Every structure is written in structure tokens, then in C-alpha cells.
Amino acid sequence: MGLDESLWTALRALRANLLRSLLTMLGVMIGVGSIIAMLSIGKGAKEQSLERMRSMGANLLFVRPGSQRRGLIRFGMGSRRTLKYEDAEALEKRNTAYIEGVAPESSSSAQVKFQNKNTNTRIIGTTPNYPEIRNTPVAKGSFFTDEDVLFRRRVAVLGPTVVEDLLGESSITNSSEAAESSLDEASIIGQNIRINNVIFRVIGITKTKGDMGWRNPDDQVYIPITTAQKRLFGVEHIDSINIQAASQEVMKKTEDEIERVLRRQHKLSSSKESDFSIRNSADWIETMEETNKTFNWLLGGTAFVSLLVGGIGIMNIMLVSVTERTREIGLRKALGAKRRDILLQFLIESVALSLVGGAIGIILGIVGSRVISSSAGWKTIVSPESIALAFVFAAAVGISFGVFPARKAAKLNPIEALRYE
Helix, strand or coil, rough: CHHHHHHHHHHHHHHHCCHHHHHHHHHHHHHHHHHHHHHHHHHHHHHHHHHHHHCCCCEEEEEEEECCEEEEEEEEEECCCCEEEEEEEEHHCCCCCCCCEEEEEEEEEEEEEEEEEEEEEEEEEEEEHCCCHHHCCCEEECCHHHHHHHHHCEEEECCHHHHHHHHCCCCCCCCCHHHHHHHHHHHHHCCCCEECCEEEEEEHHHHHCCCCCCCCCCCCEEHHHHHHHCCCHHCCCCCCEEEEEEEEEHHHHHHHHHHHHHHHCCCCCCCCCCCEEEEEEEHHHHCCCCCCHHHHHHHHHHHHHHHHHHHHHHHHHHHHHHHCCCHHHHHHHHHCHHHHHHCCCCCCCCHHHHHHHHHHHHHHHHHHHHHHHHHHCCCCCCCCCHHHHHHHHEEEEEHHHHHHHHHHHHHCCCCHHHHHH
């Protein structure tokens, strides 16, 4: 019997028990659909995370104070207060081709009031080049200047979420409301707000960037760093220094340069460890990719279990089919069918169940990922690789779980099979 004849015989056998075949394929459909949907969610989450990381700025390095130690106990990173504004100035004045920009940060949560509205948000004390380094452009008004930093002026730039909270705005749904809201937002520029009961004048509003999970850049207020230290927080230290390298290729050299400058600033001998730490955005992206890879394996493994269950269902129904068709097998062997012909026929039936179920599962997975994206607001990406992977898994399940029933059918003794009732 040729391959084409075996294929048609197998398809006729499946069509003869159509409902049973569909129920058998259900496990494979769910498994393949789950693999595609889960991988699309994982890939979408990865892309979304990387986009948010890139929105922080390009070629960034972050300097944080070191960890404090008491006896044998080491506290978390940043528990020491070793960085000062002078450190950032020393880095900025350094005549090097590696460092392109420096923006120190001094931050704390505070209560912000405007008329009868108030909100608790994060106050960032920084310098005028912060918007360029951290990719935080101003949408309306302007950012503060070097002169504002020098004279410790009480000026503030608000994030759009802070503006909404202070104006009591809800989400905008149509164009007329959007235009009216835009006027309201612009009207706060030039107004006075109170930050911890200290009066500040609003001079600008930043562009919307979106929530990054651990911090929402839209829910922040930016003020001159000297004003933050001397007039608001009453501190000498700073929390971090944002540094923009000239290019991705010189990140390591920039990191070495930063370490040399700060160790000299802090008067650390070669035998002492640095009292600060340096991280770069590439490390964060790499960590995020590793996390997403683990997440994808977890989701893919969960979906694979359901595909495995579908394979067991196929093997079960094929064993039932072998039992039901014992006399047919005996008759075919008596007429000259070889063991390989019987083996091939039942194996083709098993693979056909898996592949047809897999094809339907692919459609269900693509539709499911789009439904998840539209209903939950998650970004999903269905890649050709995930479709190919799911299809290969479906074929592998059909072959793996079809071999045992096919071998059992092929090994039947034709005389005993013809006597079977």
C-alpha cells in the first residue's frame, strides 16, 4: 500500500468517527493554542519592558551610594550617604570624550497642594540637562535653567499625572474634552503650588511617558537640585547620579572613568573598596531579558503540559481504535498487507489527528492573543517562530503517542485477529 493510499484510508477512518476525532483533537487544540497565546504574551511583555527601559534614555549609567555595613550585617544598596552634588560637578567638569552629560538626583516623597486639591508624589531635585539625559521632554512651558539652580529658585515642572491629580481631571474620551483639558493643563503654568507647605511656581509640564512599573515618571515633580537640598529636604547628600555615555561602545570606558573620578573625590586609597556602585542600562536590559526568558519558559512549560495531556488522549483513542478494528487488521493481513502497512496506517491517523488539531489550535491561539491584547490592554506579539514551534510540537505528539498503538496493531496475529469478536 502506498503512502497516498494509507493517508486516504486513515482520513476515511477518522471521518467515520468524526465526533470522537474532534473530541480527541480538543486536547491538542488547547495545547497548541495555549503555547501560541502564552508565547505571544511573553514576547509582548519583553518588548514592552525593553521599550520602557529604552525610554529612560540612551547609553545611561547610574551611580548610587554603596551599602552600609554594621558588624556582619550589610544593608541594601544606597543605605550609605556618600554622594554629594560636588561629585556630579566633578564628573561634569571632567574633560573626557566618554561622558556626554551628568544629572544628579535628590528625591523624596512630599505632599503637593494646589488650591483645594492635593496629592502625594515624588519630588526630584535635579539639573537642567535631566530631560535630555533621561528622555523626559517638556510638553508645555519650559524646564528650569542653570540660573534657577544657582539661585535656588522655587520653580517646579510637573508630570502629567500630577497635573491631573491637582486639577481633578479624569480620563479624556473625546476630542472636545481633550481640547478643554489641554487648556486646563496649560492654565496651571505660572500658578503657585505648595510642596510641603513651601511655595513653588509651576513653569512647565513634561510629556507623557507611561508607568514603568517600579516608578511612574509621569507622577513626579522636578525642581532645581539646590532648592531641593537647601530649601525643601534639608540634606547635603544626593541619591544618585545619571550619566550619559557618548556611545554604547564606550560604556565600559565611561564606567572606569567615573570610578576614577569618584574615588579621587572621596579620597579612597587603592586598598579601600568603593563607597558607591555603578550600574548601566545595558545591565538592566540584560536582567530584564533573562527574567522574560524565564517567564517564557514557565508559560511554555505550562502550555506544553496541556499538549501532553492531548497526546495521551490521542494514544488512548488509537488504542480503542485498534481494538475496534481488530478483525479489519486481520483481514488486511490475510490479504497480504505487511506489518509496515498497518503500522503506517495507524501512525498516519495519529499524526493527522495531531496536525489537524494543531492547525485549529494555531488559529485559536492567534485569535486568543488578539482578544487578550484588546480586552486586557497587554501587548502581544505572535511570531512565526512560535507558530512553527507549536506545529512541530503537535507533529511530535502525534508521532510519539501514535507509535505504541500502531506497533500494537502491526504485531497482531492475523489468525487471532480474524477470530476476534
